Amino acid sequence: MSGRHSVPNKNYQQKIIRPQYQFMPHNAQPGLSQLLKAARSIRAYVAPYLRADNGFIVLMCLLLVGITVANTAMIWFVGSAVNHLTNSLFAQLTITLAWLAIIVVLNQAMQFAYFYLFQWVYLRFVARIRKATLLHIMHLSYPITDRFKKGDMMARITSDIDRLLTFILDVPLNFLSHILVLIFYISMLFWIDWKLAVIALCLSPVFYLSQHLLAPRKGRAARHYYQRNGELMSFEEQALGNLRGISSFTVENKVSEKHHALFDIARHWALKMRAIDILYDRVFSVLIYLAGVFIVYMGIEDIEAGRLVVGTLVSFIVYLGYLSVPVRGIAQIPIQLQGDVSAAQRVIELLEAQSGVIQDTAAAELKAKQGAITVDNLHFAYQGHEKVIFDGISENIEAGECVALVGPSGSGKSTLANLLLRFYDPQQGEIRLDGVNIKSVTLNSLRNNIAIVWQEPFFINDTIRENLRLAKADASEQQMIDACKASFAWDYIEKLEHGLDSLIGAQGLSLSVGQFQRLAIAQAFLRDAPILVLDEASSALDSQSEQMIVEALSKLRKNRTTLIIAHRYSSIRSADRVLYFNGDGTLTSGTHEELLKSHPEYQQAVEWQTGAAKEK
Missing domain, CATH: 3.40.50.300 (P-loop containing nucleotide triphosphate hydrolases)
Structure with a gap:
């Protein structure tokens, strides 16, 4: 599928040209090599959205180097302090603790800078991806709902995008951090005692084997979960949007049972996905603790033989213990990728959706x-x-x-x-x-x-004024008032405390269906187009209001072509x-x-x- 999209409107141009992306089959269980290939393709696909922040990402990488160096030094100074204490070298102990305090402050300052910068870049990235996805969906127009359910689209542009961004930004930076820790800490292990270091590294294949066995199972569970969760959100969106119908048919229990059944399926796969994560964590913890016990045992022998001092062994054990973090993290990446790739593909599927209506160049x-x-x-x-x-x-x-x-x-x-x-x-x-x-x-x-009034008119959570400007962006105050008077919406607007500046929608006034309908008709008056389409525009009004609207529309129809989609004769x-x-x-x-x-x-x-x- 081509990454260079035909756009449905010459005023809507994709400023970002994305490379071609080859989707993995939904039911596939990819191996590690296939998974990494898919991950590289996804990263290349969304990389243009992150390009503006490449400088900040480089700065974060440098901060990670500084943080790792500081952590390495802190562990070494802790071991040195133990040596000074056991040998009653209190003057040297004081100097060591002073350096340790300075390094701790610097380390925390660098960590603050890193995490703040990460959140700043992360949120900018979220804004770009969500804006691009929503803009693309809107320009595909509402027929996209023939292919994607509304609730499923909501899941894709919220939770799936969050998973995509975690994969694109968080995983690479964490991987770099893990690699840096491995390099510095393993170097220190070999510097302290190369024999103990070799013994510790010989245990690493066991950790790889644990993730190799669990990763494909996590991927299968993740794909099923995201699919079922999208279906669940679609049903919830449908139910919440039709509460009147549910109540009128007295099917609350039936709808609840259907929701419960869908939730049980999604919960089954969510639980399976999380159970695999928990199992991996426990297996890993057992392995790392056993390895630590074995290394301590071997180190005690070196202390008894005079080849190692207590403080240095303490530093060795701390380095080894903290190696569990990068080892666990790197081993977890293939398991995490199984879920992240599935979520990313669902987002890309939206971005790759093509309009059935192509505008001629x-x-x-x-x-x-x-x-x-x-x-x-x-x-x-x-x-x-x-x-x-x-x-x-x-x-x-x-x-x-x-x-x-x-x-x-x-x-x-x-x-x-x-x-x-x-x-x-x-x-x-x-x-x-x-x-x-x-x-x-x-x-x-x-x-x-074309001016059009649908049975379900479109409004945003904003003032009446801004909703009228959806029909005509440069409408004057008088033009808006005249349009509202013509549709008889002014009858209730002029009584509001803030008039045209009154908020409507979720955070504002709760207008009746008829009031919303009259406001929609005011939009049609304001648009002043040569063609007028009325989708049963008076259907939501009482008989008195309907008569007024009929009179108003008869004036509006003069010198205009009017189509009335009539559901009532x-x-x-x-x-x-x-x-x-x-x-x-x-x-x-x-x-x-x-x-x-x-x-x-x-x-x-x-x-x-x-x-x-x-x-x-």
Whole structure:
């Protein structure tokens, strides 16, 4: 898969060109060589995001050298202090302790600088990766949810990114620290007593064998855990987003049982993954303690023979004891990589996801003035689905015309709006605005010429003012007030203590569904586009508010082309024309009265909703 992405919009350019990445199969159990190869590929893939901080990383490496030298000196001075004490050399002891104190202060200062710098670089790296991932997802547009569930995406851009960054930054620095400790401490061991040092090093293959046996099992458990945890988070996101539905169906217990079942599966793999870590730690501890006991025994013999003094043996044992940290750490890396590589691949999978809609490099800016829409021989089916949504439909919607899109669920009403906005591209045929093929214009200019109000409008946790500016970034105060008055949102906004500066969302006011809907309609007024799409914009309002909105929208529709995605037939009364989606890939066009006379399905649906059939 190419690392150089086609972008869905010429205003969205990947500033970072990533190298090609070859994914490992999800069910693979790679050996150490394959794992290291994957790790190198992942590091090369995300390295551009860390390039700006390379100087700070070099500084951290130098600090690690200084810290290791200081630790080495501290252990040696401790042994020297023991020798001075046992020989009653108190003057030398005082000098040794003074040097030890100075080195301790320097060591802690360097450690503070290192860990502070690490967190600073780490958080900058997190910001870049999360920003890049979220930006990429947003420019892929919402059809990405056809491939990734929302909860799973949340898991990928949070916990998986944390694991990725631990692997990219923490693991290499820890590895360097371990190598430095090994070099300095082993050198000191050989300097003190080369025979004891050789005996200690002969035990190292045992530590390698323990991790070699456990690493593949950790990798398999980690891959299953991340997959199941993503499924669990998707279910939790779905449940929390549909509490009203859960309560109305009284299925709290059933949903809880399903959640419990998913949690049990994720918990099983999490426990297995952590059990392997615990087992490795215990096995390692037993081995290191046994090795230490054996070395002490051999050292006592040297002391009795006069070849070694007590303080030097103390330093030797401390060096040897602290060698367990890098040995354990290095042996743990292959086990940790199994989980980290799995998490990293899930993040890269998002970054590598390609848009189904590619903007032409020669795309021009759309400047629609009339808003005429032409649908020409349109063929469309969703990827992976056999059902044909549109089977060669053609239709002309005149500039300024108001057309209601009506039909059974799944017949293509919202799909036509999605194609108009180029969330998807048809398999055949084209859509033209004022005679211009929408594939030949930039996505930004296309969507800027369309104002749309979805059933579930988009708002951010910010002020009403900032949410209105989502529709028009440079809107003046008066323009915002006029738009709110036109949608009847001003009726409640002017009563708020802070007016347009009132916070809404999780940390602000709790507006009703109808109030949010009217604010969304105000956004459409503010956008002032030649084409207006209403996805049942009045569905969340009471009858009085609905009547006001109908009146407001009738003014807004003047000199604008309007598409009303009608789920209720009361919404089409003021439309100039009706497009009925038959559900078999075709559509029928006519006025409301014409279709009532000539289209049995349309007549039946209207009668069912209005109650006319029942009254007859």
